[in-house]
Amino acid sequence: MMSKMGTPPKKIAVIGAGIAGLACARTLVQAGHQVTLFEKSVGVGGRMASCETPFGSFDYGSQYFTVRDKRFEQVLSLAPELRKPWSATAVRVLDPHGRVVEAALPASEPHWVAVPTMDALARHWAQPLLAAGNVELETRVTRIERDALHPEQWQLQTSGPQDSVHVFSGFDAVLLAMPSALAAGLLGQSGIAAGLAQQIAQVDVAPCWSLMLAYPQAVQPTLAHLGPQWNAALSTHHRIAWLARESSKPGRGGVERWTVQASPAWSQEHLLDDAHRVQAKLLKAFGEVTGIHAEPTFAQVHRWRWAKTQAPLGRSHLWDGDAALGVCGDWCLGHRVEDAFISGLELALAVHGD
Ligand SMILES: Cc1cc2nc3c(=O)[nH]c(=O)nc-3n(C[C@H](O)[C@H](O)[C@H](O)COP(=O)(O)OP(=O)(O)OC[C@H]3O[C@@H](n4cnc5c(N)ncnc54)[C@H](O)[C@@H]3O)c2cc1C
DSSP: OOOGGGOOOOEEEEEOOSHHHHHHHHHHHHTTOEEEEEOSSSSSOTTSOEEEETTEEEEOSOOOBOOOSHHHHHHHTTSGGGEEEOOGGGOEEEOTTSOEEESOOOTTSOOEEESSSTTHHHHHHHHHHHHTTOEETTOEEEEEEEOSSOTTSEEEEEEOGGGOEEEEEEESEEEEESOHHHHHHHHHHTTOOHHHHHHHTTOEEEEEEEEEEEEEEEETTTSOOSSOSOSEEEEOSSSEEEEEEGGGSTTSOSEEEEEEEEOHHHHHHTTTSOHHHHHHHHHHHHHHHHOOOSOOSEEEEEEEEEEEEEEOOSSSOEEETTTTEEEEOGGGTOSSHHHHHHHHHHHHHHHHHO
16 A cells, blocks of 8 residues: 555654644555554643643643745644634733833734644644554653564654553654753663754753642723733843733633743752742742732642744754654744644655655
8 A cells, every 4th residue: 555645654753732742643544554642631632731720720831933935834723723813912021020111012923822822733733643542641751762573664662651562663753843852861761862852952941830820809801901001021020031911812711810931040959959949939039020929829830841942953854764763843943833743744754765
Protein backbone atom coordinates (compact mmCIF):
# COMPACT_ATOMS: atom_id res chain seq x y z
CA MET A 1 0.00 0.00 0.00
CA MET A 2 1.25 3.51 -0.78
CA SER A 3 0.50 6.66 1.20
CA LYS A 4 -1.03 9.64 -0.55
CA MET A 5 1.49 11.08 -3.03
CA GLY A 6 3.18 7.73 -3.52
CA THR A 7 5.55 7.26 -0.53
CA PRO A 8 5.23 3.93 1.32
CA PRO A 9 3.31 4.57 4.57
CA LYS A 10 5.44 4.68 7.71
CA LYS A 11 4.61 3.81 11.29
CA ILE A 12 5.55 6.95 13.19
CA ALA A 13 5.65 7.90 16.88
CA VAL A 14 5.11 11.57 17.75
CA ILE A 15 5.96 12.45 21.36
CA GLY A 16 4.10 15.46 22.79
CA ALA A 17 0.55 16.59 22.00
CA GLY A 18 1.06 20.36 22.12
CA ILE A 19 0.39 22.45 19.01
CA ALA A 20 3.62 21.28 17.30
CA GLY A 21 2.95 17.57 17.92
CA LEU A 22 -0.68 17.89 16.84
CA ALA A 23 0.21 19.76 13.63
CA CYS A 24 2.87 17.17 12.89
CA ALA A 25 0.71 14.12 13.66
CA ARG A 26 -2.32 15.41 11.75
CA THR A 27 -0.27 16.24 8.66
CA LEU A 28 1.32 12.79 8.64
CA VAL A 29 -2.04 11.06 9.09
CA GLN A 30 -3.50 13.15 6.25
CA ALA A 31 -0.54 12.02 4.09
CA GLY A 32 -1.47 8.39 4.79
CA HIS A 33 1.00 7.44 7.54
CA GLN A 34 0.15 5.49 10.67
CA VAL A 35 0.80 7.72 13.67
CA THR A 36 0.73 7.18 17.43
CA LEU A 37 0.80 10.37 19.49
CA PHE A 38 2.17 10.04 23.05
CA GLU A 39 1.26 12.63 25.70
CA LYS A 40 2.29 12.54 29.35
CA SER A 41 -0.59 14.73 30.55
CA VAL A 42 -4.26 13.82 30.88
CA GLY A 43 -5.19 16.05 27.96
CA VAL A 44 -3.75 17.60 24.82
CA GLY A 45 -2.62 21.19 24.18
CA GLY A 46 0.59 21.52 26.22
CA ARG A 47 1.28 25.17 26.93
CA MET A 48 -1.89 26.27 25.13
CA ALA A 49 -3.59 25.53 28.42
CA SER A 50 -6.80 26.57 30.16
CA CYS A 51 -8.48 25.63 33.42
CA GLU A 52 -11.96 26.00 34.85
CA THR A 53 -12.62 27.44 38.31
CA PRO A 54 -15.87 28.24 40.13
CA PHE A 55 -15.35 31.85 38.95
CA GLY A 56 -14.70 31.13 35.28
CA SER A 57 -11.86 29.98 33.07
CA PHE A 58 -8.22 31.06 32.91
CA ASP A 59 -5.82 30.74 30.00
CA TYR A 60 -2.78 30.17 32.17
CA GLY A 61 -0.45 29.33 29.26
CA SER A 62 -0.67 31.18 25.95
CA GLN A 63 -2.95 34.21 26.17
CA TYR A 64 -3.72 34.84 22.52
CA PHE A 65 -2.22 34.09 19.12
CA THR A 66 -1.34 35.96 15.97
CA VAL A 67 -1.38 34.65 12.39
CA ARG A 68 1.36 35.54 9.92
CA ASP A 69 1.77 32.37 7.81
CA LYS A 70 -0.97 31.59 5.32
CA ARG A 71 -0.76 27.87 6.06
CA PHE A 72 -1.75 28.57 9.68
CA GLU A 73 -4.56 30.85 8.45
CA GLN A 74 -5.73 28.12 6.07
CA VAL A 75 -6.04 25.52 8.84
CA LEU A 76 -7.71 27.99 11.21
CA SER A 77 -10.22 28.95 8.55
CA LEU A 78 -11.47 25.35 8.46
CA ALA A 79 -13.08 25.91 11.87
CA PRO A 80 -13.79 29.66 12.06
CA GLU A 81 -16.10 29.23 15.05
CA LEU A 82 -13.10 28.31 17.20
CA ARG A 83 -11.46 31.73 17.29
CA LYS A 84 -12.55 35.27 18.01
CA PRO A 85 -10.66 38.55 17.86
CA TRP A 86 -9.71 39.98 21.24
CA SER A 87 -9.19 43.67 21.73
CA ALA A 88 -5.63 43.31 22.90
CA THR A 89 -5.12 46.49 20.87
CA ALA A 90 -5.95 47.95 24.28
CA VAL A 91 -2.55 46.73 25.42
CA ARG A 92 -0.58 49.26 27.44
CA VAL A 93 3.12 49.28 28.11
CA LEU A 94 3.89 50.22 31.69
CA ASP A 95 6.98 51.53 33.42
CA PRO A 96 8.27 49.97 36.69
CA HIS A 97 5.86 52.12 38.69
CA GLY A 98 2.89 51.00 36.66
CA ARG A 99 2.62 54.24 34.66
CA VAL A 100 1.63 53.99 31.02
CA VAL A 101 4.63 54.79 28.84
CA GLU A 102 3.24 53.73 25.48
CA ALA A 103 -0.41 54.09 24.54
CA ALA A 104 -0.81 50.90 22.57
CA LEU A 105 1.07 48.13 20.89
CA PRO A 106 1.34 48.70 17.16
CA ALA A 107 -2.10 47.63 15.99
CA SER A 108 -0.51 45.93 13.02
CA GLU A 109 -2.08 42.52 13.39
CA PRO A 110 -5.20 41.07 14.97
CA HIS A 111 -4.93 39.21 18.25
CA TRP A 112 -7.02 36.05 18.38
CA VAL A 113 -8.23 33.87 21.20
CA ALA A 114 -9.63 30.37 20.87
CA VAL A 115 -13.17 29.97 22.18
CA PRO A 116 -14.49 29.06 24.64
CA THR A 117 -10.92 28.76 26.01
CA MET A 118 -7.43 28.66 24.49
CA ASP A 119 -7.12 24.88 24.79
CA ALA A 120 -10.19 24.44 22.52
CA LEU A 121 -8.09 24.64 19.37
CA ALA A 122 -5.81 21.79 20.41
CA ARG A 123 -8.77 19.69 21.54
CA HIS A 124 -10.46 20.25 18.17
CA TRP A 125 -7.34 19.32 16.22
CA ALA A 126 -6.83 16.22 18.36
CA GLN A 127 -10.38 14.97 17.82
CA PRO A 128 -9.79 12.83 14.68
CA LEU A 129 -6.64 11.33 16.23
CA LEU A 130 -8.46 10.54 19.48
CA ALA A 131 -11.45 9.09 17.61
CA ALA A 132 -9.12 6.81 15.63
CA GLY A 133 -7.44 5.63 18.87
CA ASN A 134 -4.11 7.19 17.82
CA VAL A 135 -3.40 9.09 21.06
CA GLU A 136 -1.85 7.57 24.18
CA LEU A 137 -2.67 10.02 26.99
CA GLU A 138 -1.02 9.89 30.43
CA THR A 139 1.86 8.11 28.74
CA ARG A 140 5.31 9.58 29.31
CA VAL A 141 8.03 8.35 26.97
CA THR A 142 11.03 7.55 29.14
CA ARG A 143 13.38 5.95 26.63
CA ILE A 144 13.83 5.61 22.87
CA GLU A 145 15.75 2.54 21.75
CA ARG A 146 16.26 0.21 18.84
CA ASP A 147 13.44 -2.32 18.44
CA ALA A 148 14.49 -5.62 20.02
CA LEU A 149 13.18 -7.72 17.10
CA HIS A 150 13.73 -5.33 14.18
CA PRO A 151 16.81 -3.21 14.87
CA GLU A 152 16.12 -0.94 11.89
CA GLN A 153 13.02 0.24 13.76
CA TRP A 154 12.50 2.07 17.07
CA GLN A 155 10.70 1.15 20.26
CA LEU A 156 9.59 3.40 23.11
CA GLN A 157 9.57 2.68 26.81
CA THR A 158 6.79 4.56 28.58
CA SER A 159 5.45 5.10 32.07
CA GLY A 160 1.77 5.70 32.79
CA PRO A 161 -0.63 6.01 35.74
CA GLN A 162 0.40 4.09 38.87
CA ASP A 163 3.90 3.72 37.40
CA SER A 164 2.66 1.26 34.80
CA VAL A 165 5.42 0.55 32.30
CA HIS A 166 4.89 -0.35 28.63
CA VAL A 167 6.95 -0.83 25.51
CA PHE A 168 5.56 0.32 22.14
CA SER A 169 7.52 -1.09 19.23
CA GLY A 170 7.84 -1.21 15.46
CA PHE A 171 8.23 2.51 14.63
CA ASP A 172 9.93 3.55 11.39
CA ALA A 173 10.47 7.05 12.78
CA VAL A 174 10.26 8.87 16.12
CA LEU A 175 9.50 12.60 16.29
CA LEU A 176 9.94 14.59 19.51
CA ALA A 177 7.53 17.55 19.86
CA MET A 178 8.38 18.76 23.35
CA PRO A 179 10.38 21.55 25.02
CA SER A 180 14.00 21.58 23.84
CA ALA A 181 15.56 20.59 27.17
CA LEU A 182 13.24 17.59 27.47
CA ALA A 183 13.97 16.51 23.88
CA ALA A 184 17.73 16.83 24.46
CA GLY A 185 17.36 14.91 27.72
CA LEU A 186 15.41 12.07 26.12
CA LEU A 187 17.81 11.78 23.18
CA GLY A 188 20.82 12.01 25.51
CA GLN A 189 19.47 9.57 28.07
CA SER A 190 18.59 7.11 25.34
CA GLY A 191 22.16 7.45 24.03
CA ILE A 192 21.01 8.12 20.47
CA ALA A 193 21.40 10.96 17.99
CA ALA A 194 24.16 12.82 19.83
CA GLY A 195 24.28 15.22 16.85
CA LEU A 196 20.67 16.27 17.29
CA ALA A 197 21.06 16.65 21.06
CA GLN A 198 24.12 18.85 20.50
CA GLN A 199 22.27 21.19 18.14
CA ILE A 200 19.34 21.47 20.55
CA ALA A 201 21.68 22.36 23.43
CA GLN A 202 22.18 25.91 22.04
CA VAL A 203 18.46 26.69 22.53
CA ASP A 204 17.53 28.71 25.62
CA VAL A 205 14.00 28.67 27.06
CA ALA A 206 13.03 30.62 30.20
CA PRO A 207 10.52 29.52 32.83
CA CYS A 208 7.38 31.49 33.76
CA TRP A 209 5.35 31.68 36.94
CA SER A 210 1.70 32.46 36.12
CA LEU A 211 -0.74 33.86 38.68
CA MET A 212 -4.52 33.55 38.32
CA LEU A 213 -6.80 35.89 40.29
CA ALA A 214 -10.59 36.16 40.56
CA TYR A 215 -12.63 38.98 42.10
CA PRO A 216 -16.27 37.84 42.03
CA GLN A 217 -17.25 41.03 43.91
CA ALA A 218 -16.83 42.80 40.54
CA VAL A 219 -19.09 41.39 37.86
CA GLN A 220 -19.51 43.15 34.54
CA PRO A 221 -21.54 44.89 33.37
CA THR A 222 -23.46 45.61 36.60
CA LEU A 223 -20.39 46.79 38.50
CA ALA A 224 -17.46 48.74 37.15
CA HIS A 225 -14.07 47.05 36.68
CA LEU A 226 -11.73 46.94 39.56
CA GLY A 227 -8.60 48.95 38.86
CA PRO A 228 -7.51 50.04 35.41
CA GLN A 229 -9.62 50.35 32.28
CA TRP A 230 -7.19 48.52 30.03
CA ASN A 231 -7.48 44.79 29.36
CA ALA A 232 -3.89 43.75 28.90
CA ALA A 233 -0.45 45.19 29.46
CA LEU A 234 3.17 44.52 28.85
CA SER A 235 4.93 45.58 32.01
CA THR A 236 8.48 46.49 32.88
CA HIS A 237 7.89 45.94 36.61
CA HIS A 238 10.78 43.70 37.63
CA ARG A 239 8.43 40.92 38.75
CA ILE A 240 5.74 41.12 36.09
CA ALA A 241 6.04 40.96 32.30
CA TRP A 242 2.39 40.67 31.27
CA LEU A 243 -1.11 41.03 32.71
CA ALA A 244 -4.47 40.40 31.10
CA ARG A 245 -8.06 40.67 32.19
CA GLU A 246 -9.40 37.21 31.36
CA SER A 247 -12.96 38.48 31.66
CA SER A 248 -12.34 40.87 28.73
CA LYS A 249 -11.86 37.96 26.33
CA PRO A 250 -14.92 37.03 24.25
CA GLY A 251 -17.28 34.50 25.81
CA ARG A 252 -15.34 34.09 29.06
CA GLY A 253 -18.01 35.26 31.54
CA GLY A 254 -18.23 38.49 33.50
CA VAL A 255 -16.46 37.75 36.80
CA GLU A 256 -13.38 39.97 37.02
CA ARG A 257 -10.35 37.70 36.51
CA TRP A 258 -6.71 38.43 35.80
CA THR A 259 -3.80 36.35 34.63
CA VAL A 260 -0.37 37.66 35.52
CA GLN A 261 2.88 36.37 34.05
CA ALA A 262 6.12 36.88 35.91
CA SER A 263 9.13 38.10 33.92
CA PRO A 264 11.59 35.50 32.60
CA ALA A 265 14.40 36.81 34.86
CA TRP A 266 12.25 36.84 38.01
CA SER A 267 10.78 33.41 37.20
CA GLN A 268 14.29 32.00 36.77
CA GLU A 269 15.47 33.58 40.02
CA HIS A 270 12.45 32.16 41.90
CA LEU A 271 12.22 28.89 40.00
CA LEU A 272 12.48 26.68 43.08
CA ASP A 273 10.61 28.93 45.51
CA ASP A 274 7.61 27.73 47.43
CA ALA A 275 4.39 28.41 45.44
CA HIS A 276 2.79 30.34 48.33
CA ARG A 277 5.73 32.73 48.55
CA VAL A 278 5.67 33.27 44.79
CA GLN A 279 1.92 33.92 44.92
CA ALA A 280 2.29 36.52 47.67
CA LYS A 281 5.10 38.36 45.84
CA LEU A 282 3.30 38.41 42.50
CA LEU A 283 0.06 39.54 44.15
CA LYS A 284 1.89 42.48 45.74
CA ALA A 285 3.40 43.43 42.37
CA PHE A 286 -0.03 43.08 40.73
CA GLY A 287 -1.40 45.62 43.23
CA GLU A 288 1.46 48.01 42.45
CA VAL A 289 0.85 47.81 38.70
CA THR A 290 -2.95 47.86 38.65
CA GLY A 291 -3.91 49.66 41.85
CA ILE A 292 -6.14 46.69 42.71
CA HIS A 293 -5.50 45.99 46.39
CA ALA A 294 -8.71 44.06 47.10
CA GLU A 295 -8.24 40.52 48.38
CA PRO A 296 -8.89 38.04 45.55
CA THR A 297 -11.41 35.30 46.30
CA PHE A 298 -9.39 32.91 44.17
CA ALA A 299 -5.63 32.92 43.66
CA GLN A 300 -3.45 30.19 42.24
CA VAL A 301 0.01 30.00 40.70
CA HIS A 302 1.32 27.65 38.03
CA ARG A 303 4.98 27.17 37.21
CA TRP A 304 5.92 26.60 33.58
CA ARG A 305 9.42 25.14 33.67
CA TRP A 306 9.93 25.73 29.93
CA ALA A 307 7.81 28.68 28.85
CA LYS A 308 9.33 31.31 26.57
CA THR A 309 12.16 30.87 24.07
CA GLN A 310 15.02 33.31 24.62
CA ALA A 311 17.35 31.87 21.94
CA PRO A 312 15.66 29.77 19.22
CA LEU A 313 17.26 27.08 17.10
CA GLY A 314 16.87 29.22 14.01
CA ARG A 315 15.45 26.44 11.82
CA SER A 316 11.90 25.15 11.65
CA HIS A 317 12.83 21.59 12.74
CA LEU A 318 15.58 18.98 12.78
CA TRP A 319 15.23 15.73 10.85
CA ASP A 320 17.90 13.04 10.72
CA GLY A 321 16.72 10.85 7.86
CA ASP A 322 19.36 8.16 8.43
CA ALA A 323 18.42 7.66 12.07
CA ALA A 324 14.73 8.43 11.32
CA LEU A 325 14.56 10.81 14.30
CA GLY A 326 13.24 14.35 14.28
CA VAL A 327 12.44 17.23 16.62
CA CYS A 328 10.00 20.14 16.44
CA GLY A 329 8.48 22.70 18.80
CA ASP A 330 7.98 26.46 19.09
CA TRP A 331 11.59 26.85 20.28
CA CYS A 332 12.86 25.96 16.81
CA LEU A 333 11.53 29.29 15.48
CA GLY A 334 10.48 31.44 18.42
CA HIS A 335 7.99 31.57 21.26
CA ARG A 336 4.58 31.74 19.63
CA VAL A 337 1.73 29.32 19.04
CA GLU A 338 2.15 29.82 15.30
CA ASP A 339 5.86 28.94 15.56
CA ALA A 340 4.87 25.61 17.13
CA PHE A 341 2.35 24.95 14.35
CA ILE A 342 4.79 25.77 11.53
CA SER A 343 7.54 23.70 13.15
CA GLY A 344 5.31 20.63 13.46
CA LEU A 345 4.03 21.07 9.92
CA GLU A 346 7.52 21.47 8.42
CA LEU A 347 8.83 18.39 10.24
CA ALA A 348 5.92 16.31 8.95
CA LEU A 349 6.55 17.50 5.38
CA ALA A 350 10.26 16.63 5.73
CA VAL A 351 9.47 13.13 7.03
CA HIS A 352 6.87 12.51 4.33
CA GLY A 353 9.15 13.79 1.58
CA ASP A 354 12.11 11.65 2.69
C1 LIG B 1 2.81 31.41 30.30
C2 LIG B 1 2.87 31.33 28.80
C3 LIG B 1 2.32 32.35 28.02
C4 LIG B 1 2.34 32.29 26.62
N1 LIG B 1 1.73 33.27 25.90
C5 LIG B 1 1.68 33.16 24.55
C6 LIG B 1 0.91 34.09 23.79
O1 LIG B 1 0.25 34.98 24.33
N2 LIG B 1 0.93 33.94 22.42
C7 LIG B 1 1.60 32.94 21.79
O2 LIG B 1 1.55 32.85 20.55
N3 LIG B 1 2.30 32.03 22.51
C8 LIG B 1 2.34 32.11 23.86
N4 LIG B 1 3.02 31.17 24.59
C9 LIG B 1 3.77 30.14 23.88
C10 LIG B 1 2.89 29.02 23.36
O3 LIG B 1 2.10 28.51 24.40
C11 LIG B 1 3.83 27.96 22.79
O4 LIG B 1 4.58 28.55 21.73
C12 LIG B 1 3.14 26.72 22.21
O5 LIG B 1 2.00 26.35 22.95
C13 LIG B 1 4.19 25.60 22.22
O6 LIG B 1 3.67 24.42 21.65
P1 LIG B 1 4.61 23.14 21.51
O7 LIG B 1 3.78 22.07 20.91
O8 LIG B 1 5.86 23.52 20.80
O9 LIG B 1 5.06 22.74 22.99
P2 LIG B 1 4.18 22.34 24.26
O10 LIG B 1 2.90 23.05 24.25
O11 LIG B 1 5.09 22.52 25.44
O12 LIG B 1 3.88 20.78 24.05
C14 LIG B 1 4.77 19.77 24.41
C15 LIG B 1 3.97 18.57 24.90
O13 LIG B 1 4.87 17.48 25.12
C16 LIG B 1 4.45 16.78 26.26
N5 LIG B 1 5.60 15.99 26.73
C17 LIG B 1 6.79 16.48 27.18
N6 LIG B 1 7.61 15.45 27.49
C18 LIG B 1 6.95 14.30 27.19
C19 LIG B 1 7.28 12.91 27.28
N7 LIG B 1 8.48 12.49 27.71
N8 LIG B 1 6.37 12.00 26.90
C20 LIG B 1 5.14 12.40 26.45
N9 LIG B 1 4.77 13.70 26.36
C21 LIG B 1 5.67 14.64 26.72
C22 LIG B 1 3.99 17.89 27.20
O14 LIG B 1 3.13 17.40 28.22
C23 LIG B 1 3.27 18.83 26.23
O15 LIG B 1 1.89 18.53 26.10
C24 LIG B 1 2.98 31.20 25.99
C25 LIG B 1 3.53 30.17 26.76
C26 LIG B 1 3.47 30.22 28.16
C27 LIG B 1 4.03 29.08 28.97
